[in-house]
Amino acid sequence: MITIREALEPDYEAIWPMIRDVFRAGETYAVDPRISKEAARSYWMGQAAKTFVAVTDAGIVGTYYIKTNQPGGGAHICNCGYVVDPRAQGQGVARQMCEHSQDAARALGYRAMQFNFVLASNAGAVGLWHRLGFETIGTIPDAFDHPRLGVVDAFVMHKRLVP
Amino acid sequence: MITIREALEPDYEAIWPMIRDVFRAGETYAVDPRISKEAARSYWMGQAAKTFVAVTDAGIVGTYYIKTNQPGGGAHICNCGYVVDPRAQGQGVARQMCEHSQDAARALGYRAMQFNFVLASNAGAVGLWHRLGFETIGTIPDAFDHPRLGVVDAFVMHKRLVP
Numbered sequence: 001m002i003t004i005r006e007a008l009e010p011d012y013e014a015i016w017p018m019i020r021d022v023f024r025a026g027e028t029y030a031v032d033p034r035i036s037k038e039a040a041r042s043y044w045m046g047q048a049a050k051t052f053v054a055v056t057d058a059g060i061v062g063t064y065y066i067k068t069n070q071p072g073g074g075a076h077i078c079n080c081g082y083v084v085d086p087r088a089q090g091q092g093v094a095r096q097m098c099e100h101s102q103d104a105a106r107a108l109g110y111r112a113m114q115f116n117f118v119l120a121s122n123a124g125a126v127g128l129w130h131r132l133g134f135e136t137i138g139t140i141p142d143a144f145d146h147p148r149l150g151v152v153d154a155f156v157m158h159k160r161l162v163p
Numbered sequence: 164m165i166t167i168r169e170a171l172e173p174d175y176e177a178i179w180p181m182i183r184d185v186f187r188a189g190e191t192y193a194v195d196p197r198i199s200k201e202a203a204r205s206y207w208m209g210q211a212a213k214t215f216v217a218v219t220d221a222g223i224v225g226t227y228y229i230k231t232n233q234p235g236g237g238a239h240i241c242n243c244g245y246v247v248d249p250r251a252q253g254q255g256v257a258r259q260m261c262e263h264s265q266d267a268a269r270a271l272g273y274r275a276m277q278f279n280f281v282l283a284s285n286a287g288a289v290g291l292w293h294r295l296g297f298e299t300i301g302t303i304p305d306a307f308d309h310p311r312l313g314v315v316d317a318f319v320m321h322k323r324l325v326p
Contacts, residue, residue, distance in 0.1 A: 023235075030233035070193035070280055072186075073307040074317070112268045114303065116279070117233055138301015140277065144236040154237070156301045156319060 003092060004100045007051040007063065012041055014060040015053065018083050019044055026147050028125070029081070030117050049108055050079070052100065054093050061088035064097045066105055069114050077158075079112040094125075098132050105161055112160050119144050120153040134159045165256060167263045170214040170226065175204055177223040178216065181246050182207055189310050191288070192244070193280050193317075207294035212241070212271055215263065217256050227260045229268055232277050241273040257288075261295050268324055275323050282307050283316040297322045 007015065016037055023040060026033040031043065047067050052149045054062035060086040069079040080101045100102045105113055115134070118125055121144075130136075134157040143154035171180065179200055186203060189196035194206065208214045210230050217225035219264055225247040232242040243264045247256045278297065281288055284307075293299075297320040306317035 025238055029235065030237035031235045033235060070306075072194045072196060073189055073309060074190065074193035074280065076308060077303070077306065112305065117237065137303060140240070140300060140319070140321060141323075142275070143233075143240065145239060146236060156303070158303060160304075 001056065002061070002091070002096050003055045004052050004097060005055065007045065007053045009045075011053050011060060011063075012045060015044060015051075015063045016040065018060075018063060018085050021086070022083050028119060028122050029141055030144065034090055044081070050104060052097070052104070054084075054097055055089065056091075058088065061085045061091075062093040062097055066101055066108065066110075068110075069116070075113045076109075077114050078105045078108070078112075079116060080105070095127060095132065098128070102132075102159070102161055111162050112158060115155075115157040117143065118155045118157050119146070120155060121146055121149050126155065126157075129157050132159070164219065165254070166218045166259060167215050168218065170208065170216045174216050174223060174226075175208060178214075178226045179203060180206060183225060184249070185246050187289050191282060191285050193307065207244070213267060215260070215267070217247075217260055219221075219251065219254075221251065224248045224254075224295050225256040225260055227264055229264055229271065229273075230278070231273075239272075239274040241268045241271070241275075241276050242277055242279060243268070257291060258295065261291070264294075265322070265324055275321060275326050278318075278320040280306065281316060281318045281320050282309070284309055284312050289318065289320075292320050295322070308313070 003127045023031045024157045048065035051065045064082040066078050068075050069077045136155045138156035141156045142151045146152050186194045211228035214228045216223045223277040231238050232240045245260050299318045300321045301319035303317045305314045309315050
């Protein structure tokens with residue numbers, strides 16, 4: 001049973017170890033792997049329209065943010081980032097967070113959701129986003145220097161949230 | 164005769180009216196049209212690896228920035244933004260700045276240049292970037308709410324700078 005709720009400031013103590021491990025690995029997010037705890041807080045919670053956590057009996061097992069992807073004339077499209085605790089993988093947390101984020105984004109007035117930088121090597125994410133209705137609208141060649149795989153492409157993915 | 168040189172802090176007094184008018188119009192950049200002078204300075208000069216100005220006998224007639232498009236594993240691709248004084252349009256200032264920026268980017272170690280948000284309605288820019296070797300690698304549908312034209316698409320454009 002997964003509950004998703006808005007993140008509160010103290011939740012960052014549980015959020016940080018999850019996003020830290022993902023950022024330090026440097027395999028999925030275009031973030032400096034040496035990012036500090038405070039800079040990561042700003043990235044995950046400071047620029048966001050809203051940040052959420054996914055909670056089970058085991059505690060906080062996932063987190064995501066929604067933010068405006070481009071200001072000004074582009075402000076009707078949002079961007080989200082999701083991280084799942086490795087110990088909770090395979091339980092549908094990412095799927096549930098992405099579905100939740102689409103409803104949350106609509107409630108915030110966004111008309112579409114865009115992922116700017118989905119690594120081609122991140123097959124699990126690419127497949128899940130496709131199954132959830134996102135289209136690949138662009139491919140950035142040699143976009144990311146993956147620590148194990150070398151240079152990989154990144155996809156721009158997009159889904160309309162309203163007709 | 165156009166000279167392009169690195170921007171110095173005092174140049175911002177000449178840069179600001181140019182970028183202000185472009186941002187206020189809200190027709191080409193995904194920037195809040197009400198952006199303040201100081202926030203615009205941060206956008207144009209604060210986050211940039213380098214900012215340049217194009218100078219003629221008439222003074223500063225154009226400006227551009229180079230910045231890293233994505234940190235971490237994406238940091239080998241740069242992004243640039245260009246603005247030409249309307250009174251200097253048609254003199255090849257944009258073309259010369261874009262060519263200059265490619266050399267400057269190579270000198271900074273970037274391997275490719277990406278424009279994240281070129282409005283389909285900005286036909287002059289789209290055509291120029293194509294002529295200068297950029298490819299459209301993605302199309303964001305209904306990406307931008309244009310004050311006169313309504314909702315328009317945006318292109319993601321890309322050029323490799325090294326073989």
